[in-house]
Amino acid sequence: MDANRLLAKPWLPGVELFHADFSGQAFGRHSHDAFAIGAIVQGVGGYQCRGQRYALPAGTLSLMNPEEPHTGHAESARVVYRMLYVEESRLPALLGRKRLPNGFGTLNPHDDGQVAAGLARLAGEFERGDALGLESELLALLELVFVRHGGLREAGAAFRDSGVTAYLRDYLEAHYAEAVSLEQLAALVQRHPRHLIEAFRRAYGVPPHTYLLQRRVREAKRRLLQGQALADVALGLGFYDQAHFNGVFRRFTGVTPGRFRVLAQS
Structure with missing residues (x-):
């Protein structure tokens, strides 16, 4: 057990x-x-x-x-x-x-x-x-x-509101290193979380969570090129631990953060 x-x-x-x-x-x-x-x-x-x-x-x-x-x-x-x-x-x-x-x-x-x-x-x-x-x-x-x-019907088309989705994108850009919840994002624009996710996906091709991770990876590259330690980068960008940082970085770049830094310095 x-x-x-x-x-x-x-x-x-x-x-x-x-x-x-x-x-x-x-x-x-x-x-x-x-x-x-x-x-x-x-x-x-x-x-x-x-x-x-x-x-x-x-x-x-x-x-x-x-x-x-x-x-x-x-x-x-x-x-x-x-x-x-x-x-x-x-x-x-x-x-x-x-x-x-x-x-x-x-x-x-x-x-x-x-x-x-x-x-x-x-x-x-x-x-x-x-x-x-x-x-x-x-x-x-x-x-x-x-x-x-369970007999639930397919959801209808998500709302189209470029102002709302752009506001969410700008918010994620400004708070990418912080812990952000879906409930928090939904409250900001007064939309249900499910509708928010689909509208954001339609506008930017990915849901808010993926967008946030992509933004963190972009910032991680910049910090790694500046010579910051792997552990400091992971902690400073809100990753759960080093393994989580490695997995997300590799998912979006194809290499681990350590390998990225070695290749950049060669």
Whole structure:
């Protein structure tokens, strides 16, 4: 059980992410006061629900509605999965919809990899504690899952307001080294976070979180060329740690910060 982790943030109530990695553990009959959105990463999971026993191989989703009784166990020697729990009362604020999802009819649909990838990204943001990244990944994942499997209609076209998106871009340019949350950005322009993300993407090709990371990388290059230490650059630009800095820098440039500095000095 040491490999299991339950991730939550005090500033994001009603949302938890469970990373399960176990072999002999079994969960007795229980229910959750939240929607459960999970993906099997490795091995075969299993449970009993709605009067049937299910085996879930890797590539399968596990979707449950609030207060739905079920058990849980490993069908294989080891099972690894990620499960997102979102309280039903939080959906109106998170989704920004007048009409909410009907709930999940099919418990274990096959996944084309997008939901599992979204859960993996969300887990990474939980670990880093980056509010803007975490909230952005959460909203994208909820939209994807509930449109595909919860009866939610596709969102309409995002608002087009060049003044609003330009203001947000200027704000990110001015505060790129600070911790910025999606809720904070939405309050600045009085738009729902989901609408804000899509409008910004339509205007600049990327969501606000990606734009912010790109801006940090540009500044990191400048500071590295000035001879600043890697650790000082990472800390000064709001990265969670050196590994996070390395990963983001490489994602946008193709090389690590250390390699970039060596090549620049050669």
